[in-house]
Amino acid sequence: MAKPVTIQNSSVVFGNHAQKKAAIELLDGELSPQEIRERTGATVAVRNVNLDIKEGELFVIVGLSGSGKSSLIRTLNLLNRPATGKTFVGDRNLLEMSKKELRRYRRNDVSMVFQNFALLTHRTVIRNVQYPLEIQGVSKKEYTERAEEAIRMVGLEGWEHYMPSQLSGGMRQRVGLARALTNDPEVLLMDEPYSALDPLIRREMQNELIKLEDEMDRTIIFITHDMNEAFRLGDRIALMKDAEMVQIGKPDEFFDNPASDYVRNFIADVDKTRILKVRSIMNKPAYIAKQGDRVKDTLEAVKKRELSFTYVTDENRKFLGYVTLDQLKRSRGKTIDRLINEDETVIYRNAFLREAWPKLKEAEYALPVVDGKGRLRGVLDYDVVVDALAD
Amino acid sequence: MFETLLSGFWESLVEIPEFLEINYEATIQRFVDWFAATFDVIFGAIRDFVRRVIYNLELWLLAIPWFIFVILVFLAGWRLKNLTTGVVLGLMVVYIASSSLWEHTMSTFVIVIFSVIVCFILGLPLGILMSKYRPVEAVLRPILDLMQTLPTFVYLIPALMLLGLGSPAAALSTTIFALPPLIRLTYLGITTVPTEVREAGTAFGSTPIQLLVKVEIPQALKSIAQGINQTTMLAISMVVIATLVGFGGLGEEIYGALASGRRGVGQGFVAGFATVFLAIILDRLIQGVAERFDHSEGGES
Structure with missing residues (x-):
């Protein structure tokens, strides 16, 4: 199960004990990180950061090198221990964990993909992927099975017994991703995973991540310095500069309300239609009826919300179609099941606006948005898209 | 007149005064005697044990026919390196066998093996401790x-x-x-494991022991094998000198040659070549093993 991640007033400071202590005193003041370093000798990498990452969200932290984004993500598995604040995964504060609890948390609930892959070069692909389970005392049969499954997920079947040095960069990072998936973590940390790859392979890997993310139920925190990558992937994006958060929001909010000139410059080269995804501007349907619901209840709910129709899903939120207000009014049946109009025109939530636009233009009203498994995830309104595309 | 006075004075300066003449030798000798007598139980036991091990090892090795060695060295050289290496190394063993220095070479070889094993048992943990604990490194x-x-x-x-x-x-x-190169290269191997790799081990929840055994030592194996190689080379050079403490082997032949002046040149060369060949054989084979542990890409970035 995915878990929300909450970072409260977190700061990461590097230096010896005395330097850190002096620097922490200055965190709330006006001095810049550079001035603090000159005064105390300590490096402030992250300063009073607050983040609320929702469960199942793909959250991207973007910033130039040295902005503190890597230091921040490392606080989520305590490779860096924050000097101040609290870090919650679910309802557990990481900073209060004992060594044993921390080890259990790292083994079961969180995993990380590294910029330079960080593969164990002395182990074959499958022995890399099984490592997180192997160290937990899981039986050989089980960890082999689960490792094979993870390898399949990232499309590396047939490469199990190769050494990392025999693979290309993109394939190595697939190994890194598979290794991070074997322990089925609630939170997946990706620290600039594609920065070391060629642009073409990077694009391919991004698309695969989007697809994978759709099938998985976990919170992903993704670090990058590439704004295009951030917008392509992120449900929400946080922009960091000089150890602090500059702006946090959905992709379109960065275009609509850039918090500063810095943000405006940062997004200047980004082509909106190519990077804005349906999911980032879709709305939640005002009401969703379930298969088997009674006509009376549905009618009431639709009327109350002043709607002209409602979408219908099955028990598992799989999209079935819609029922109009008129149908409900005229119906004599008990349940809505026979009223459902099957609608083939749906939009995939990870589609980019450019791809969704033609369908929407033809429909001229709202269209349902589904995920890879056909579950209803939202509704895309014509007006919203027009607004988003108009600068 | 003045000159003689001056030179007399100078001579008295050149002379080392009697009160400075201390009998260090006797003091040290007394200390050594005391030390040896006090710890005789311990060192006596060590001495007997080592002597027995070395004696038996030598007996076993001498019980193996020479051509078995030729075949083994050939096969090892071939599998670990290539066919040419196998043939050349095998021929070196043939040379040693034909030079009527077989027994000398075996005694030398036994001391080398024994020392390298002890070096490994001591050096590996010391190198690891040194890489993990600052104070150990400082000492x-x-x-x-x-x-x-x-x-x-x-x-x-x-x-x-x-x-x-x-x-x-x-x-x-x-x-x-x-001992030193093995400690140094173990230390080097462990401290140069890429930070990210170590972090990955930690991030997945390894215990410190798991990190050491499953990540750090395997990553450092190439360096450790190089350490064993250097240690072996140093051991061979030292065994020759160890002839001075009453040990035979190839060193004895070389010293014998040196002592006989020009007449010993032939004998010196023969024994010298045997020593060098022994070193080359061990060097190539250990390097071949070390390369097995090299998982870097070789050339590619």
Whole structure:
């Protein structure tokens, strides 16, 4: 199960004990990180950061090198221990964990993909992927099975017994991703995973991540310095500069309300239609009826919300179609099941606006948005898209 | 007149005054005697044990027919390196067998093996401790530096003092002399494991022991194997010198040759080549093993 991640007033400071202590005193003041370093000798990498990452969200932290984004993500598995604040995964504060609890948390609930892959070069692909389970005392049969499954997920079947040095960069990072998936973590940390790859392979890997993310139920925190990558992937994006958060929001909010000139410059080269995804501007349907619901209840709910129709899903939120207000009014049946109009025109939530636009233009009203498994995830309104595309 | 006075005065300055003449020798000798007598139980036991091990090892090795060695070295050279290496190394064994130095070579070989094994048992943990704990590093580093600057002969003295003449003293001085590179390269191997790789190990919840055994040591194996290689080379060079503490082997032949002046040149060369060949064979084979542990890409970035 995915878990929300909450970072409260977190700061990461590097230096010896005395330097850190002096620097922490200055965190709330006006001095810049550079001035603090000159005064105390300590490096402030992250300063009073607050983040609320929702469960199942793909959250991207973007910033130039040295902005503190890597230091921040490392606080989520305590490779860096924050000097101040609290870090919650679910309802557990990481900073209060004992060594044993921390080890259990790292083994079961969180995993990380590294910029330079960080593969164990002395182990074959499958022995890399099984490592997180192997160290937990899981039986050989089980960890082999689960490792094979993870390898399949990232499309590396047939490469199990190769050494990392025999693979290309993109394939190595697939190994890194598979290794991070074997322990089925609630939170997946990706620290600039594609920065070391060629642009073409990077694009391919991004698309695969989007697809994978759709099938998985976990919170992903993704670090990058590439704004295009951030917008392509992120449900929400946080922009960091000089150890602090500059702006946090959905992709379109960065275009609509850039918090500063810095943000405006940062997004200047980004082509909106190519990077804005349906999911980032879709709305939640005002009401969703379930298969088997009674006509009376549905009618009431639709009327109350002043709607002209409602979408219908099955028990598992799989999209079935819609029922109009008129149908409900005229119906004599008990349940809505026979009223459902099957609608083939749906939009995939990870589609980019450019791809969704033609369908929407033809429909001229709202269209349902589904995920890879056909579950209803939202509704895309014509007006919203027009607004988003108009600068 | 004045000159004679002056030169007389000068001579009195040149003369070392009597009160400065201290009998260090007797003092040290007394200390050594006391030390040896006090710890005789311990060192006596060590001496007997080492002597027995070396004696038996030598017996076993001499019980193996020479051509088995030729075949084994050929196969190892071939599998680990290539066919040419196998053939050349095999021929070197044939040379040693034909030079009527087989027994000498085996005694030398036994001391080398014994010392390298002891070096490994001591050096690996020391290298690991050194890489993990700053204070250990702070203590060991200057000692290692010192050990590499001391003249080789110096190593014979403590061995002699503790164990007396014979093969145990040769083994001890060889071990001490050959130990530093193994410690250093183990330390180097472990400290140069890429930070990200170590972090990955930690991030997935390894215990410190798991990190050491499953990540750090395997990553450092190439460096450790190189350490074993250097240690072996140093051991071979030291065994020759260890002849001075009453141990035979190839060194004995070489010293014999040196002592006989020009008439010994032939004998010296024959034994010298045997020593060099022994070194080359061990060097190639250990390097071949070390390359097995090299998982870097070789050339590609």
